[in-house]
Structure formats: C-alpha cells, structure tokens
Amino acid sequence: xxxxxxxxxxxxxxxxxxxxxxxxxxxxxxxxxxxxxxxxxxxxxxxxxxxxxxxxxxxxxxxxxxxxxxxxxxxxxxxxxxxxxxxxxxxxxxxxxxxxxxxxxxxxxxxxxxxxxxxxxxxxxxxxxxxxxxxxxxxxx
Numbered sequence: 001x002x003x004x005x006x007x008x009x010x011x012x013x014x015x016x017x018x019x020x021x022x023x024x025x026x027x028x029x030x031x032x033x034x035x036x037x038x039x040x041x042x043x044x045x046x047x048x049x050x051x052x053x054x055x056x057x058x059x060x061x062x063x064x065x066x067x068x069x070x071x072x073x074x075x076x077x078x079x080x081x082x083x084x085x086x087x088x089x090x091x092x093x094x095x096x097x098x099x100x101x102x103x104x105x106x107x108x109x110x111x112x113x114x115x116x117x118x119x120x121x122x123x124x125x126x127x128x129x130x131x132x133x134x135x136x137x138x139x140x141x
Contacts, residue, residue: 009047015070015078017045019063022082024093
C-alpha cells in the first residue's frame with residue numbers, strides 16, 4: 001500500500017523547483033539567499049519535510065523580487081509567471097560557462113562573452129551571497 005501524497009507539500013515542492021530553475025539558481029544558491037542549509041531546501045523539494053510558513057513567505061518574496069510570481073493557493077493548479085527581465089537575466093546567467101557544473105565548463109568559453117559584457121563571470125545576488133541574477137531581474141511595471 002502506498003503512502004498518500006500530501007498535495008500541499010507537493011505543490012510547494014513543484015513550485016520551488018520550477019521557480020528556481022526559471023531563475024537559474026541551484027539548491028545551494030537558493031539556500032544561501034534563504035539563509036538556510038542546502039539540505040533544508042533539498043528536503044522540502046523532495047517532500048521529506050514540510051516548509052514552515054516563514055520559509056514559504058520568504059521564498060515567494062525572494063522569487064517576486066527576481067521577477068518570478070508564484071501562485072500557490074489556486075484550486076487545482078499552481079501558477080508561475082516569469083517577467084521578461086527575469087527571463088533575460090536567466091538567459092544571461094546561463095550563458096556564462098563559470099555558472100555551469102565543472103564537467104560542463106568548456107575551456108575559454110567565456111572570454112568573448114565577458115569581454116563584450118565588460119563583466120565578471122559571477123552575476124551579483126540580491127543578498128550579496130552566492131551568485132544569482134536578482135540584481136537586474138525585477139520588472140518595474
């Protein structure tokens with residue numbers, strides 16, 4: 001006999017993973033921005049533990065500042081919307097090879113991109129921790 005699924009925790013896990021992926025954050029980067037251990041994020045995203053209310057509010061607020069709106073309380077679905085600026089920031093972040101896993105980093109791949117952008121490989125994060133893309137992801141509308 002299988003264990004019944006806690007649908008509210010499943011909705012939250014799907015929303016967190018999807019929003020994180022849309023921005024380009026890995027679990028460690030998101031955990032640093034949230035001020036929690038990576039294992040906490042992993043356990044919530046795999047439904048091994050339920051998220052506390054303060055965690056949910058902080059996560060939704062953090063994503064909103066990054067241009068990602070999450071609607072968790074609709075009946076029968078979750079809604080995740082990414083602003084144009086959030087998408088553009090994510091695309092820029094994902095093009096930088098130093099933001100990739102070590103086995104996916106080509107030698108010298110960033111030289112042209114960084115020279116034309118006049119920047120460093122790491123995009124600054126909102127909180128000053130980790131490497132994220134919140135600095136330019138907020139839609140002024």
